Amino acid sequence: MRLIFAGTPATALPSLRALLDSRHEVVAVLTRADAPAGRGRKLTPSPVKALALEAGVPVLTPTTLRDPEVQAQLRALDADAAAVVAYGKLIPAEALAIPTLGWVNLHFSLLPALRGAAPAQRAVLSGATATGMTVFRLDEGLDTGEVITTRERTIGPYETAGELLEAMAEDGASLLLRALDSMADGTATFSVQDHQAATHAAKLSSAEARIDWDHPAQQVSAHIRGMSPHPGAWTEWEGTRMKVLGLEPVPETTGDDHLAPGRLRATKRHLLVGTATDPLAIAQVAPAGKRPMRGADWARGASLAADAAFDSDDQKEQR
Structure with missing residues (x-):
């Protein structure tokens, strides 16, 4: 033809x-x-x-x-x-x-x-x-x-x-x-x-891409993966947007199994973040103005404090 x-x-x-x-x-x-x-x-x-x-x-x-x-x-x-x-x-x-x-x-x-x-x-x-x-x-x-x-x-x-x-x-x-x-x-x-x-699949928006760490892990995972790579699911870190572009399996040994929603914990090879249920392991992030990088690499460079968190209560009160 x-x-x-x-x-x-x-x-x-x-x-x-x-x-x-x-x-x-x-x-x-x-x-x-x-x-x-x-x-x-x-x-x-x-x-x-x-x-x-x-x-x-x-x-x-x-x-x-x-x-x-x-x-x-x-x-x-x-x-x-x-x-x-x-x-x-x-x-x-x-x-x-x-x-x-x-x-x-x-x-x-x-x-x-x-x-x-x-x-x-x-x-x-x-x-x-x-x-x-x-x-x-x-x-x-x-x-x-x-x-x-x-x-x-x-x-x-x-x-x-x-x-x-x-x-x-x-x-x-x-x-x-x-x-x-x-x-x-x-x-x-x-x-x-x-x-x-029939169901409808509307175009994604950046406003819609914001992550709510207070949701269960399965829902947060679907949100992050569904928004990647564009527009990119995002959260806030020290008052600026950071995109979370991918996840990976959570290591078997994570220390305390519970992390509060948005709370971060870095290990040698992984970056964990809390949700309403189980923690997730972040594979890739894109800090504001920077190219995507491994979550664990970003965490090492950020020298995370013991109480480090995305969208912390202090940050929410400032918005």
Whole structure:
């Protein structure tokens, strides 16, 4: 088939690579326009654009697909279908009707669960131990189209949303290709979603990312992992924000098993923090203005006092 590919971030790269290596022909790529990035705010192409140019595939970066001229460009491509992975733009009905077989999207949840912008992150935040991927045909609703195929995926006890999404991006590429192959062969089946069972996965916010150490360990763990790496779960240390980006298994010998919520204890190899129930072991932190580092390394440099704590009562009274 002649395919259009629409995507923007690194999450979409495995799927684009799979399609470029397949029996299908990628005739054009849709992605966002170059955007400022880095400290120098230099205009930088999206990861998908960079790969497309490297592969010699024409790239379109329209501001909107509602533009009649853009729609005329899409028609001229004479595409059989369009594949979408994290494109980031609305595809209106006029554009949806252009490819003969429509547009199909790789979504990182088992629809109708977790429709929306942050399905992998919301799955981890909820404390779920499993999620999955869905390839479905786009319609005008938000992730409401007919399902072509799905695949389940477990969530590890210390897996962050970023790690989960990276793994599903790799695994999902073959799922997307399988769906497109079935469409080309005329063997694809399309199943209507149970809209009554739908849940929503809203975009994460920095304000929402604040850690409440007064919650049980399992809930705090899900929060930290679900917010990592972006926007990054955060707490306060000596009046400034510190991100907590990952956790690791708690060592068997921790001294006193109880730590008050937010209270810190450093060992030679671990940094422990208290919750409403059991302590957690912090694998990675990012102090304000600094790059991520191991929690134990930060603790050594901070020379923690015996009563050191995140969000201590004194700090809370000052806010």
